[in-house]
Amino acid sequence: MKKYKLLENFIFLCIILVLVQTFLEDFSVVRSWSVDKRNILIISGFVFDLIFSIEFVVRSIANGVNRKFTDYFVNRRGWVDFLSSFPLLFLNSGPSLLIFLTGVNTVSLAGFGIMNALKVVKAIRVTRILRLIRIIKIFGKIHNTESAMAQHHTSVITTISVFSIILTLIMFSVLFVNPYSQIMNDKADHYKKIADTILETDQDTILTVKENARLHFKNQKDLLRVVYNEEDLIPYNEELAFEYHNFEDILVVKHKNFEFHFSLLGIHAKTAFQQLQNFFIIIVLVLAFSFVYTRHFAQSISDVMHIVNKGLRKKEYNLQVKIDERYEDHAVYKIARFYNEAYLPAKIKKVNTKKELSLKDMMNFKG
């Protein structure tokens, strides 16, 4: 039991940490953290997804042994555990780690398609927030709403809401093109047109093309490198290029004899900012349900039922239910009013609240 509690506490800690990690992963892009720091976040994301995947497997096996897997998966939110573990491991943090380990540091045009697919998958990352639902119980304890009924209802409504938002985000990322990707394509087209113009206007000497190209591309902020006929027209600025750009932040576009290396940091920052917004919308929603709705539910339903139940069962418990006049026509308060005004007065008259000793209490006297 102690080991189980220790494990549960460890998982709770991981949930908190993974939320921090999810936040930092986007925040690091918005604030242009160095590649080293962002790589740590990639590794930690993978570790967390691995832990949660193992946890899901262990829980599934443990419940499967007792033939309770379906109950776990359907009724005790095993599906949340699943959605926030394996898909992330295989579609998000796993591939990211793989690319990081294989040392690929630019995305070629061929790889761009894969990257786009990964971007869709990135939307799945918000499913990590679903894990927050697992710790609603903690919020209950913080503001004294330990009623299992209140926790269950809050949990259900939070799951429905959060899952709806996440599903919508995923659907949007699958069905619609990211507007920032469009900006990127437009920029690529723009440079291609410039390249075409250069090639069309000055075809006399190679030197002129190079000089012309340097002139046109020199001050473009998002162009990290321009190659013409395998010769660097604009070489990488080592510090800028590799300290702040990782494999997915550089896009290589080849056009005729030109090769353009774009920085995607600006576009990624905008996408990350949007994801941060989604992240906070969901966090605030979960907190609002946990604190505001749970409290409301407890005050208008579970607390009332708790007191009535206690009064019905314990003969010495005679406290009345506080009736909220705003909801007095609700069935719950109608029951409470009956309990207050009919049951308790009758109970006090009929039930003998005097304590009693039994002969059994006497017989264990040792003399």
Add this chain to the structure above:
Amino acid sequence: MSQYQEKVSSFVSHLLSNPGIQNDCPIIAEQTVLNFISTNREKLKENFKSPQFFAGVPASTIFQMIAEDLRRRTIDSVLPDIESMIESIDFTFLSDIYKGKYSPDYYVQIFKKYIKELIINAEARSGFNSSLNIIKSNALERYVGISFARHSPLYFELVRVQRNNLHTEEYVNYLKVLLLLKGSAFIKEELPPLSNSKVNIVNYKNDQRLLEQYLDLRSKKFAKILPGVTAEIFDMAIKCNLPATHLKPEDASARFLYIMSQRFQNYQDYKKIDRGAETPDKSWFSIMRKNAKYYGFDKRLLEDLFMLAGDNKW
């Protein structure tokens, strides 16, 4: 017999250490044990014959020894509290009635002496449970204080109807004196010409005509026992044991203390009130409004106490 005294004492200790009653106040614990003995008398007689208990001694003797041991324990435990209660009362209002003939210290001494005799009576002793609870929880200070400040119906009954001109603090002390003396109603005495055998209030509770004669004779007799305490005070103290139906409109203090004594007799100190539940006093007064007739409570006073408890979250 003395060899059994120790065993009886150990048996009583065993009963009192029962988890169900070990945290109760001594008066309630004593009542619980006595109820247990009374309910299981025949079975206990059989059990007491075994060597584990009191073989060879008549059961009636053992019952007597148990009752005596319990009484001694209860008195030893409760008396210091009652004496502190007496010391906390400011008797100046009584001293003023006799224009300083008796000093407040004098009252402390005679009350201490009187209570030592009174507490021997089981029923009188039982009544001290509510009195001590009332004092410990400052119920009189709270309710009388707020009622006098607001001029609520309780104030109206205590001051206008009873025609009493005491100030708030004096009134609280007056009510405390009534609480000390109300157990006197259970002392049995001959009251000729009403009765030549020993009687107490229980004998006349249901006979309104004889009850008035009893109260009159009893108060006058008591006033002689405690010089410096008026017959009217004794009269009111004895009436504190009677339901409102037996009392006159001007017996407001008695009607008030009758309610308060019932409230605090089985007083439960709720350590933590569940969220969504009414406060203990408000709940009790509210429930009793429905049961007022059954218990003989003054409904008007109950209504006011309910309002006061509700407004002050008591």
